[in-house]
Amino acid sequence: MSEGKRPIIVIKKKGGHGGHHGGAWKVAYADFVTAMMALFIVLWLLNSTPQVKKAVAGYFQDPTSSHKETGSDKVGDDDSIPIDKQNVQKLKEQIEKAIKEQKDLQKLAKNIEITITPEGLRIELIEDKNGTFFQSGSAVLSKPGQELLGMLAGQLKALPNHLLLEGHTDAQPYSPEAAYTNWELSADRANSARRLLQQDGVRQDQISQVRGYADQLLRVKNNPLDPSNRRISLIVQWVQMIAPKLPEGAEVGKDGKAEVKAGAAEGKSEGKADSKAAAQPTAAPGKPIAAQVAAKPSAVKPSLMDSLKGMMPGSKKK
Numbered sequence: 534m535s536e537g538k539r540p541i542i543v544i545k546k547k548g549g550h551g552g553h554h555g556g557a558w559k560v561a562y563a564d565f566v567t568a569m570m571a572l573f574i575v576l577w578l579l580n581s582t583p584q585v586k587k588a589v590a591g592y593f594q595d596p597t598s599s600h601k602e603t604g605s606d607k608v609g610d611d612d613s614i615p616i617d618k619q620n621v622q623k624l625k626e627q628i629e630k631a632i633k634e635q636k637d638l639q640k641l642a643k644n645i646e647i648t649i650t651p652e653g654l655r656i657e658l659i660e661d662k663n664g665t666f667f668q669s670g671s672a673v674l675s676k677p678g679q680e681l682l683g684m685l686a687g688q689l690k691a692l693p694n695h696l697l698l699e700g701h702t703d704a705q706p707y708s709p710e711a712a713y714t715n716w717e718l719s720a721d722r723a724n725s726a727r728r729l730l731q732q733d734g735v736r737q738d739q740i741s742q743v744r745g746y747a748d749q750l751l752r753v754k755n756n757p758l759d760p761s762n763r764r765i766s767l768i769v770q771w772v773q774m775i776a777p778k779l780p781e782g783a784e785v786g787k788d789g790k791a792e793v794k795a796g797a798a799e800g801k802s803e804g805k806a807d808s809k810a811a812a813q814p815t816a817a818p819g820k821p822i823a824a825q826v827a828a829k830p831s832a833v834k835p836s837l838m839d840s841l842k843g844m845m846p847g848s849k850k851k
Contacts, residue, residue: 652697703762
């Protein structure tokens, strides 16, 4: 190619996107995510229980004392402290306070009786003539009854104590032709309470018993038809300590240790050479223990060498 005809090279530059815009889009994206999170929190609060709404409102009003609203000061919530006779009064006051703080339950205070009994803390939901927790002859819980049991479940679900449920009716009988009686009604009402408690967080193994008493344990004995005889009892039982199994014939001494009475095992081990717990011989007046053992050769177990000698040929049985 000659020097006069060199190719012409044309360089074209394409237009760019205007350079780097910085991190403004990150700020906008963060605002969008924050707004979405706030929306989901509002939707969750709209569908929450009144107790949760009150706890959230209490936090924004006074964050330093929010533990009183959220329930972190409840008996046994964090460390599952068992309820016993020393701290049961605190649980009783805690439940009574929770009832007074909820407007929907304040009007039910006269229908709730909390007492300390030898069996445990008894919480009784007592009916009136209008049917506060159950309609007459029905085992379906009313809305106030559901709210009250939901509150009780929140107070009791963290406790290691077992719960016992009882159902009671008045003496008003069903018609003679009906197959359904007060026995079934009392048991069905106790079971309705059990199901609701477990739905609200009470553990399956926390309910120890469900009892139906019909009209056998009247609250007002001189008036079997009194509406207050219709009630549900929730009992927080004392923590039962499992006693160690003692040997047969043994008793617990004053120092708390097991003691075997002399002669308790002797009667059962007499004539049995393979007995594992033979009674120790006791000395009679004027005779040492060794003399008594020698007088009863059957009570002395033969040694291994004596047994082998007796098995050898030519040996004679004595």
